[in-house]
Structures are given as C-alpha cells and as structure tokens.
Amino acid sequence: xxxxxxxxxxxxxxxxxxxxxxxxxxxxxxxxxxxxxxxxxxxxxxxxxxxxxxxxxxxxxxxxxxxxxxxxxxxxxxxxxxxxxxxxxxxxxxxxxxxxxxxxxxxxxxxxxxxxxxxxxxxxxxxxxxxxxxxxxxxxxxxxxxxxxxxxxxxxxxxxxxxxxxxxxxxxxxxxxxxxxxxxxxxxxxxxxxxxxxxxxxxxxxxxxxxxxxxxxxxxxxxxxxxxxxxxxxxxxxxxxxxxxxxxxxxxxxxxxxxxxxxxxxxxxxxxxxxxxxxxxxxxxxxxxxxxxxxxxxxxxxxxxxxxxxxxxxxxxxxxxxxxxxxxxxxxxxxxxxxxxxxxxxxxxxxxxxxxxxxxxxxxxxxxxxxxxxxxxxxxxxxxxxxxxxxxxxxxxxxxxxxxxxxxx
Ligand SMILES: [Cu+2]
Numbered sequence: 001x002x003x004x005x006x007x008x009x010x011x012x013x014x015x016x017x018x019x020x021x022x023x024x025x026x027x028x029x030x031x032x033x034x035x036x037x038x039x040x041x042x043x044x045x046x047x048x049x050x051x052x053x054x055x056x057x058x059x060x061x062x063x064x065x066x067x068x069x070x071x072x073x074x075x076x077x078x079x080x081x082x083x084x085x086x087x088x089x090x091x092x093x094x095x096x097x098x099x100x101x102x103x104x105x106x107x108x109x110x111x112x113x114x115x116x117x118x119x120x121x122x123x124x125x126x127x128x129x130x131x132x133x134x135x136x137x138x139x140x141x142x143x144x145x146x147x148x149x150x151x152x153x154x155x156x157x158x159x160x161x162x163x164x165x166x167x168x169x170x171x172x173x174x175x176x177x178x179x180x181x182x183x184x185x186x187x188x189x190x191x192x193x194x195x196x197x198x199x200x201x202x203x204x205x206x207x208x209x210x211x212x213x214x215x216x217x218x219x220x221x222x223x224x225x226x227x228x229x230x231x232x233x234x235x236x237x238x239x240x241x242x243x244x245x246x247x248x249x250x251x252x253x254x255x256x257x258x259x260x261x262x263x264x265x266x267x268x269x270x271x272x273x274x275x276x277x278x279x280x281x282x283x284x285x286x287x288x289x290x291x292x293x294x295x296x297x298x299x300x301x302x303x304x305x306x307x308x309x310x311x312x313x314x315x316x317x318x319x320x321x322x323x324x325x326x327x328x329x330x331x332x333x334x335x336x337x338x339x340x341x342x343x344x345x346x347x348x349x350x351x352x353x354x355x356x357x358x359x360x361x362x363x364x365x366x367x368x369x370x371x372x373x374x375x376x377x378x379x380x381x382x383x384x385x386x387x388x389x390x391x392x393x394x395x396x397x398x399x400x401x402x403x404x405x406x407x408x409x
Pocket of ligand 1: 230255257338339344
C-alpha cells in the first residue's frame with residue numbers, strides 16, 4: 001500500500017477523532033488554557049505609508065515547558081529570529097575572496113533544530129518571501145527547558161525579545177488573545193513615537209554656496225529606535241538649475257540608496273537570483289545596488305546612484321551623505337533600491353535659474369559651502385543630531401533590505 005493510500009484510509013478516522021476531541025474540549029471548562037501554540041509577529045509593516053515596525057510583537061512572552069512559538073514574518077522587510085545561546089553575534093555582511101559581498105552564512109542561514117533548550121545557538125535564517133507561493137514565512141520552535149531566553153534580529157539592533165518558559169504544568173499569565181492586544185498596543189506606542197518626531201521636524205535646510213547657488217539638504221528617511229519610515233522626508237523638492245541636493249542618512253537607522261535610473265530601465269534588485277545550491281549558500285548582493293555609480297551631476301547617461309549607505313553612527317565606514325548637482329531644468333525621479341515595495345521614492349523638480357548670477361549655470365567649479373543656513377530654518381540639523389543620541393553607540397545593523405526574490409516559477 002502506498003503512503004498516499006494509507007493517508008486516504010486514515011483521514012476520515014482522524015477527522016472523526018479530532019471532532020470528538022474538539023467537542024470534549026468545548027465541554028470541559030478551562031480546557032482551552034492547555035493550548036500550547038503561541039504566535040509572535042516578527043515586525044509589522046504598512047506599505048502604503050512606508051512604515052516598518054522593527055520589533056517583535058509582543059516583545060516578551062511567557063509560555064510553558066513543551067509549548068511551541070511560531071513567529072510570523074512580514075513579507076517585505078528582512079528579519080531573523082536568533083537565539084545566540086552563549087555565542088557572539090557575527091557580522092551581518094561579509095566580503096568573500098572574489099570581491100563579492102554576501103550575507104554572512106552564520107546570520108543568513110538557518111541553524112539548529114526544531115527545539116530549543118538554551119544550550120546552543122538557533123537561528124531562523126533570513127526567510128525570503130516568495131510572492132508566488134503566497135504565505136508569509138514563519139519560524140517555529142518548541143521550548144523544552146524552563147528559563148528566560150533572549151533573542152534578536154540580525155538586521156535590526158533594537159529588535160529584541162524574550163521567551164520565558166515556565167515549568168510544565170505552571171499557569172501562564174496570559175492567553176494568546178491578550179498577547180495579541182499587547183502586540184497592538186506596543187505597535188501603536190512605537191508608531192506614535194515616530195509621529196512625534198515628524199511633528200517636531202523643521203523646514204528643509206538650505207545653504208547658499210559661494211557661487212550663489214543653493215544646497216538643499218534632505219533626509220533619506222526617519223527612524224525611532226523601533227520604527228523606520230521608508231520615505232524621503234521631503235518627497236518632492238523644487239530647486240533651480242545649478243543647485244545642489246545633499247541627502248543625509250543621519251536620521252535613519254535603515255540603509256537606503258538614492259538612485260536615478262533612466263526611464264524605461266528596470267531598477268536592479270538587491271539580491272541576485274540564487275541558484276539552487278545544496279547545501280544552500282547565503283544570498284549574494286547585487287553590486288549594481290551595493291556600489292555607487294555615475295558622477296556627481298545630472299542629467300547623465302546611465303544609472304546615477306549613491307549605492308548602499310548607512311547612518312555613520314551605525315557604520316563609521318559608511319558615507320553619511322550624497323550630493324548631486326542638477327545642471328538643467330527637468331523632473332528627476334529617484335528611488336531607494338532597497339525599499340521599492342515600500343514606495344521609497346522621490347522627485348527633484350528643477351526650474352530655470354531666476355537669479356542674476358550667471359556663473360551658476362555654467363561654472364563647474366563650485367566652491368565650498370559657506371556660511372550658516374540662509375534660507376529656511378536651522379531647526380533640522382540640531383534635531384537630527386539629538387535624534388542620533390537616541391540610537392546609541394555600537395549599533396552595527398544593516399536592516400531594511402529589499403528581499404523579494406525573483407522566483408523562477
Ligand atoms: Cu530605503
């Protein structure tokens with residue numbers, strides 16, 4: 001008899017048994033408290049507003065020995081569920097000998113088995129959402145030993161949680177429904193912190209350069225410790241021909257790119273198509289996304305891109321700003337190649353130069369920025385600096401990758 005035939009034979013029997021069990025459970029008071037399956041969200045996102053909550057929701061959960069926790073991952077933002085045990089956290093991104101840049105296998109690939117007792121590291125790996133497969137990725141672990149276990153997300157340094165496991169037979173403090181309510185409350189609190197930050201924001205800073213043109217200083221995104229808004233803070237900005245735009249990463253904890261892709265050209269994706277490797281290899285990052293390209297002005301031939309940049313307080317090697325001069329009138333649309341699904345895009349509208357300074361449009365030898373902000377406010381930069389203090393030191397994450405895989409069908 002084939003396996004399929006066995007299954008077919010036993011399915012009606014199993015169904016009858018489980019129906020009996022369900023009616024028994026419904027008739028016994030308190031029987032539902034024995035449910036040993038728990039659910040925690042790994043992140044929360046709203047693609048319409050570009051909001052990514054970088055938190056486990058709820059952050060802390062108390063269960064009983066032998067219970068199982070399932071983490072449900074958001075589709076577009078990369079997270080891991082990682083119990084380090086006694087291990088040190090490895091770097092997230094590493095260079096390999098042929099010069100390619102890949103995710104560290106220790107971070108990106110699954111590690112450990114279906115059970116956790118605190119004695120060895122266990123990692124979900126980086127689940128990759130396959131839109132064709134439909135369901136969002138999940139990660140499931142059974143907890144076999146009492147204790148409190150902290151866990152992290154490799155991509156988001158502030159994304160941490162705990163699972164507290166009580167001895168078998170203990171009464172746990174909450175049921176799943178209560179944890180769902182706690183999760184919503186935590187999420188709303190985190191988002192309200194971002195709203196407060198936005199409300200306190202000043203106007204775009206503008207600085208007059210020696211040649212009379214203006215440098216417009218924009219932010220690539222806004223973050224609090226638990227929320228990233230994948231939006232260029234001023235999505236459409238009007239400038240005059242000859243002006244400079246400088247984007248700054250200092251208010252964001254996620255990496256971003258500022259990338260001008262010629263009309264009709266497909267923007268490159270971060271993850272290169274992965275061959276079916278056995279054993280699997282960590283995803284390779286596309287150099288066309290990772291590295292800068294083009295010169296320092298527009299219009300230009302081909303892609304002009306900042307490449308992957310990160311807040312310098314999180315990665316001292318990362319340039320925290322990117323500047324371009326816009327020589328000619330026109331509408332210049334750009335995207336962040338890491339967050340297209342979140343609608344991370346902007347436009348620079350360049351008008352004819354109206355002032356009397358003839359050097360601006362023709363002189364390529366731009367002098368250094370001089371003076372204090374002349375137009376607009378001085379509110380923005382002190383604010384951004386104080387916000388950085390919130391992030392703290394020693395954060396090394398590089399979260400926020402665009403990980404939607406192009407599936408081969
Ligand atoms: Cu982005």
